[in-house]
Amino acid sequence: MNDLSHDQRVAGLKGLGSSRKRVEDARFTQGKGNYVDDIKMPDMLFGDFVRSQYAHARIKSVNTAAALALPGVIAVLQAADLAPLGLHWMPTLAGDKQMVLADGKVLFQGQEIAFVIAEDRYICADAIELIEVEYEELPVVVDPFKAMLPGAPVLREDLAGQTKGAHGARIHHNHIFRWEVGDKDGTEAVVASADVVAEEMIYYHRTHPCPLETCGCVASMDKINGKLTLWGTFQAPHVVRTVASLLSGIPESSIRVVSPDIGGGFGNKVGVYPGYVCSIVASIVTGRPVKWVEDRMDNLMTTAFARDYWMQGKIAATKEGKITGLWCHVTADHGAFDACADPTKFPAGFFSICTGSYDIPVAYVGVDGVYTNKAPGGVSYRCSFRVTEAAYFIERMIEVLAIKLGMDSAELRRINFIRKDQFPYHSALGWEYDSGDYHTAWDKALAAVGYDALRAEQTQRVADFKAGKTRSLMGIGLSFFTEIVGAGPVKNCDILGMGMFDSCEIRIHPTGSALARLGTISQGQGHATTFAQILATEIGISADLITIEEGDTDTAPYGLGTYGSRSTPVAGAATAMAGRKIRAKAQMIAAYLLEVHDNDLEWDVDRFVVKGVPERFKTMKELAYAAYNQAIPGLEPGLEAVSYYDPPNMTYPFGAYICVMDIDADTGVADIRSFYALDDCGTRINPMIIEGQVHGGATEAFAIAMGQEIAYDEMGNCMTGSLMDFFLPTSWETPHYTTDHTETPSPHHPIGAKGVGESPNVGGVPAFSNAVHDAFRPFGLKQSHMPHDHWRIWRIANQLGLHG
Amino acid sequence: MSKMHLKLRVNGKSVETLCEPRELLIHVLRERLNLTGAHIGCETSHCGACTVDMNGMSVKSCTVFAAQSQGAEVTTIEGLAGPDGMSVLQQAFREHHGLQCGYCTPGMITRAHRLLLENPLPTEEEVRFGMAGNLCRCTGYQNIVKAILHASVEMNAARKPQVTEAAE
Secondary structure (H helix, E strand, C coil): CCCCCHHHHHHHHCCCCCCCCCCCHHHHHCCCCCEHHHCCCCCCEEEEEEECCCCCEEEEEEECHHHHHCCCEEEEECHHHHHHHCCCEEECCCCCEEECCCCCEECCCCCEEEEEEECCHHHHHHHHHHCEEEEEECCCCCCHHHHCCCCCCCCCHHHCCCCEECCEECCCCCEEEEEEEECHHHHHHHHHHCCEEEEEEEEEEEECCCCCCCCEEEEEEECCCCEEEEEECCCCHHHHHHHHHHHHCCCHHHEEEECCECCCCCCCCCCCCHHHHHHHHHHHHHCCCEEEECCHHHHHHHCCEEEEEEEEEEEEECCCCCEEEEEEEEEEEEECCCCCCCCCCCCCCCHHHCCCCECCCCEEEEEEEEECCCCCEEECCCCCCCHHHHHHHHHHHHHHHHHHHCCCHHHHHHHHECCHHHCCEECCCCCEECCCCHHHHHHHHHHHHCHHHHHHHHHHHHHHHHCCCCCEEEEEEEEEEECCECCCCCCCCEECCEECCEEEEEEECCCCCEEEEECCCCCCCCHHHHHHHHHHHHHCCCHHHEEEEECECCCCCCCCCCCCCCHHHHHHHHHHHHHHHHHHHHHHHHHHHHCCCHHHEEEECCEEEECCEEEEEEEHHHHHHHHHHCCCCCCCCCCEEEEEECCCCCECCEEEEEEEEEEECCCCCEEEEEEEEEEECECCCCHHHHHHHHHHHHHHHHHHHHCCCCCECCCCCECCCCCCCCCCCCCCCCCCEEEEECCCCCCCCCCCECCCCCHHHHHHHHHHHHHHHHHHHHHCCCCCCCCCCHHHHHHHHHHCCCCC | CCCEEEEEEECCEEEEEEECCCCEHHHHHHHHCCCCCCCCCCCCCCCCCCEEEECCEEEEHHHCEHHHHCCCEEECHHHCCECCECCHHHHHHHHCCCCCCCCCHHHHHHHHHHHHHHCCCCCHHHHHHHCCCCCCCCCCCHHHHHHHHHHHHHHHHHHHHHHHHHHC
16 A cells, blocks of 8 residues: 555545446346335235225225125225324324325325235235225315315315414415515515516426336334334435334334335435335234335325426516516415425425525515315425426526516526625525535536527527528527525424434444445435545545445434435535544544654545654554554544534535527427536536436436426326326437536535535426527517427417418 | 246246236246346336346336246346356446436346347447337436447457357
8 A cells, every 4th residue: 555656545545526336236237126126025915005086075985895805805994994093194294184094085086095905916906996985076176276266165174274284374275374485575666666577477387206116115013022114215214213103102213114225216205105104004903014015107196296386476677687676476286285395494495595596686485385186295306395496487587587678598697697706695585505606607508508609590590480491490498507405404404303414324344444324315326336435535445445324224323314415415414524533533543553642643545644754654444453452541442433414504506507409390399409517516526426417317307398297187187197198208309418517615515515416407497498488489489388298389389370 | 816837938047936827927027036126117018117038029027917928038137147247238337327226227228138139239329219118217318328339339349259250
């Protein structure tokens, strides 16, 4: 080791900034992953639901006799069976409650009515067919505006007479909450007297995270030792343990929750679902392990949708284009139960980041949450809490304002960006943006795509179109986004009362390798690879010698899990801080061994060196061994550390995305010609993984903007319950991405990292959508709601009179 | 329901099991033969997570009855590793970051394996078209395509000397 140069020693660590290959891949590429449905236990039973065919109905009767007579059927659970345990309803993460099994009525199509437990999934399916449910249909409301009319049907009879909910007053029987931020009077005064006001309703449609692996679990109650083990597709296993304990009365010490390999999450696997509760009860009742795994239709129709925000906006500006105020009112469709997964004090998540990347002096946001006969959820689909909705809103409002001003929207953005010297920046809606350099990123992006040349080409294309020389239009979609991730400071962020810190526990073994355990859980982000890199740089042990473990509540320290791009900002910080504790103790050991004062030592990649005497040093490998074999006065043996990190602030990644597309005016087919993504996520841990995250998130954005939706008909039938109708792009239509970056570290994060996984979804959706709008701007289009599938694009062209 | 006696070859070995005639091949592979590499993502043939190779063709084993595989030659992801561990294709997926959560990966690699047998040196367009039956929610496909293209070049480079020898 002494023969290696400084640079060789740094490279050997495979630490921060290296495109280290993933340690997870050997098992995944060889079919040796271990996902929930791979778990097989002796005597394991299978459970599945009888689900409602109607969106709103009273349950008159459920006849289970034929099903129970079927050989292999063990039991059928209904609400009445769960009621004595108090488990027929469960609390949601949003302060509401949700039926586990239908208690007298159903409120959305696909709602769980009964839980069948059988020897295997085939018998289970047979039994479900044999169960007869008698319904009395009730009037259905799928439109949140109609739900708020005076005579609208009462959906939540359980809340009759309750004028107060978890987030304040309820003003209507289908109203959940009103949440307001900012200066309403001040904003309305600015809007009333502004040179220019652009007003628009921006709808961000309902969609679904749809990870390739659906949700599922295996519950196993060991009646001998009283211990419950629950394997599941959990993005937050520790929170699931706490909830399971609160619901069941079993002490947390007797519950082990394990998230094994997870086949993608994207927010779908944050919440607690009836399937988990029923599996646990079924295992307790039968004394046998019980597996429940959703099929795709269950997944799309019942667990955790995303978005469904109707955003009414007014943006005020001077005639030169300087924005003077932003007003927004959201009608938020939460479905039948308020099961959003937001920090408790934020019923609309961090939607108030909707002033975006712009220096807006005054702003107001009001959000009304509304019940409808649709599935519950409202999770953040690959974004921090409601940040995608916010980014889409402001990036559309900027475009609408540019139309009103007759300005180029790239320039409109530029003159309104928060300047570099304004950071840390206090937004009108109360956030403190940690760091940013928007002008540099924007100029780099515009130069990279050749913006001026693209505009010239577009002008020519419009002229050719009008002259009848082409039927193809060209759109340039601009998007500049600021995210707010890394929830969050315990002082204002909690979920079910649990502060949103995260954790890391490190053990250094005597021979110089290490084990680190975290409170988060990877669902494809590559934590086992990247957290080892953070630690390698901190403690001078090669990432290849550091094992990362997550997801087992019996071994990992308590943490709030992985969603909202919080793993790197919070658990990554905990990892660095725990590493620094290790290094601090190692320094004391080194000082003892080298017979110098602690302060006479300096850190050099993988060792402590006596200042000015480079030949006198102790490597981490030597110090690890010494920690276990030397009796050092005043120092305990061993080399371990734990850190629970409470972040002082959120982090604010940002980026500039530009999409260029050609649109066939006669067919509505949009061809993505290029997509450029510049991301600034602060310090970059693994560029290869960052690039992969951007590709994936941008593809989700492409899907959402260009065709993916959860749609209902007037009867509340879900029209998009399988992959036949729910758009997931294939390799054929997915565009090619060009990635780029700037690097503006977070000043408050120990290594300056900000998180990146969700940026491409947040920034990508407005880039794709703005490109569609931009193509039709010369013909008078102001706003057309997503998703921009071929038919809807064709309809834009048709309504603008472009079909002759 | 009475069971049938199913005999087939899986990953080069003769196997037999009892199963119901209505059982799906993916369930027999995963639950009776304990080959859990291929996954279930949609049950409707759209996602390709369950892709295996049957009698020289990529099939989606969630919509094949096990009975249809009577006497068949089936290869799953577990049968694709080379003599020294990971195959060229498996290594290429790792090298080019062609996977994230890993759920689609076994089906994806099994399909890519067949694609490269059908078309040893495909263009990017041919790879994108040939892989369109396999959905991935994490990667945006860019690195999957890259991995397959690199693997094809590497496999062809390895193949060429043998071709020359045979010609001589």
